[in-house]
Amino acid sequence: MAIDWQALRIEGVYRQPHEGFAMQRIKLPAGVLSAEQARGIAEIATAFARGALHLTTRGSIELHWVREENLMAVKGRLSALGLTSRGACGGAVRGVTCASQGSDGFPQVESLARRLQRHFTGNPRFELLPKKFKIGIAADDRNRGHLIQDVGLVLKKTEEGNAACDVWIAGGLGRDPQAGFLLEERVVEGRIIPLIEAVLHVYGAHAHPGKRLKHVVRELGQDSLRKLIAEQPAASMELSPPAGLPDHFVPAAAVSTRLEAPVFAGELSADDLARLAGFAETWAGGWLIVTADQNIAFQVTRDADTARKELSKLGFGSETREEQVSFKICPGNHECRMGLAPTRDVARQIIAALGPVAGAARWAISGCHNSCAQPQLADYGIVVSGLVKGEDGSRSPRFDLYRNQGEGLGDIMKDNLSPEELLDSVRCLG
Numbered sequence: 349m350a351i352d353w354q355a356l357r358i359e360g361v362y363r364q365p366h367e368g369f370a371m372q373r374i375k376l377p378a379g380v381l382s383a384e385q386a387r388g389i390a391e392i393a394t395a396f397a398r399g400a401l402h403l404t405t406r407g408s409i410e411l412h413w414v415r416e417e418n419l420m421a422v423k424g425r426l427s428a429l430g431l432t433s434r435g436a437c438g439g440a441v442r443g444v445t446c447a448s449q450g451s452d453g454f455p456q457v458e459s460l461a462r463r464l465q466r467h468f469t470g471n472p473r474f475e476l477l478p479k480k481f482k483i484g485i486a487a488d489d490r491n492r493g494h495l496i497q498d499v500g501l502v503l504k505k506t507e508e509g510n511a512a513c514d515v516w517i518a519g520g521l522g523r524d525p526q527a528g529f530l531l532e533e534r535v536v537e538g539r540i541i542p543l544i545e546a547v548l549h550v551y552g553a554h555a556h557p558g559k560r561l562k563h564v565v566r567e568l569g570q571d572s573l574r575k576l577i578a579e580q581p582a583a584s585m586e587l588s589p590p591a592g593l594p595d596h597f598v599p600a601a602a603v604s605t606r607l608e609a610p611v612f613a614g615e616l617s618a619d620d621l622a623r624l625a626g627f628a629e630t631w632a633g634g635w636l637i638v639t640a641d642q643n644i645a646f647q648v649t650r651d652a653d654t655a656r657k658e659l660s661k662l663g664f665g666s667e668t669r670e671e672q673v674s675f676k677i678c679p680g681n682h683e684c685r686m687g688l689a690p691t692r693d694v695a696r697q698i699i700a701a702l703g704p705v706a707g708a709a710r711w712a713i714s715g716c717h718n719s720c721a722q723p724q725l726a727d728y729g730i731v732v733s734g735l736v737k738g739e740d741g742s743r744s745p746r747f748d749l750y751r752n753q754g755e756g757l758g759d760i761m762k763d764n765l766s767p768e769e770l771l772d773s774v775r776c777l778g
């Protein structure tokens with residue numbers, strides 16, 4: 349029977365460009381997973397995904413090269429680990445991302461991310477949306493990640509353990525990037541879920557199929573969108589503060605030291621993930637964090653110097669140039685159907701061409717206009733903008749080079765560059 353790939357998206361599954369293979373994405377609230385879960389994912393990757401996994405720029409994990417006939421077995425194994433993929437792709441509330449792990453506010457961020465994921469995942473009222481709906485939470489606004497979410501939450505204060513957040517909406521990248529706008533300031537935690545519900549109701553009612561919230565604000569304008577949201581009954585609701593035990597597990601920054609295992613392009617072997625799980629058990633309270641930079645971070649609770657040496661012995665000592673340059677890299681045409689170029693190969697060439705000044709900057713490359721590596725947020729971003737057919741019939745990629753001066757989204761510096769012109773431009777940056 350033919351597979352309905354469109355319907356499978358809600359399970360976090362995309363078809364790969366290679367016949368018979370699929371990608372399975374796994375949601376991790378704020379990028380956090382336990383050592384037990386990491387070891388379990390490593391076993392699944394070994395059994396079903398060629399022994400490797402991909403860390404995404406939204407703090408999720410993807411298993412590539414999963415055979416269609418094994419998708420159900422993978423779903424069962426993930427479920428047994430307490431992990432979900434529901435809504436990780438397709439028209440649903442995606443995994444809740446966080447770009448400020450390791451900050452003092454991270455416990456509140458992790459708690460909120462877990463509550464949001466519990467509330468919106470698998471809830472039929474928030475599935476079958478016109479397109480994806482992304483939520484991101486940050487402990488501060490330094491990295492500007494809140495500008496590119498459908499709902500971006502920025503932690504502003506906590507009272508008695510409860511979070512209050514600025515709520516930004518209607519941001520997004522893709523072919524026509526747009527920064528989000530501030531909907532409300534200092535929304536108390538009890539109002540955050542109802543307010544997001546109100547945004548989702550307006551989005552579902554007013555967006556054309558296949559369009560994100562940013563298109564609704566373009567059509568209606570900010571004032572009309574604000575009014576429609578405010579008219580929703582949920583917009584003025586306030587739930588009781590969360591009861592019970594805290595929802596955060598990563599040791600707080602005040603009592604721990606952050607260490608990071610660099611992972612080039614987020615490409616990690618299953619064996620290395622299992623080793624990092626063991627490291628987390630010994631040094632970091634049993635918790636790992638997939639970072640927005642596609643690395644694995646730990647909040648180490650004792651003897652950080654020895655822990656750093658142990659991490660280095662495992663092969664994560666930040667010793668190579670590829671590990672030292674901050675570079676977000678999407679899968680490109682290595683595995684993605686939309687990819688126009690081999691992003692990892694291009695990134696390696698760029699790293700080799702970088703001088704000391706440009707090498708200290710933050711870089712990102714996306715294999716198509718979807719901009720999954722968030723190139724408009726990096727200091728320098730690259731988007732593969734198209735393919736040009738040569739006289740011999742071969743196709744060569746063209747690149748747009750973005751520059752972000754530290755505010756909002758980056759702008760195009762140079763466009764339609766050949767591979768050689770891109771490398772020349774990179775060399776000129778110093």
Ligand code: SF4
Binds near residue numbers: 680715716719
């Ligand atoms: S940016 Fe394009 S090529 Fe890269 S992962 Fe996203 S859709 Fe695929």
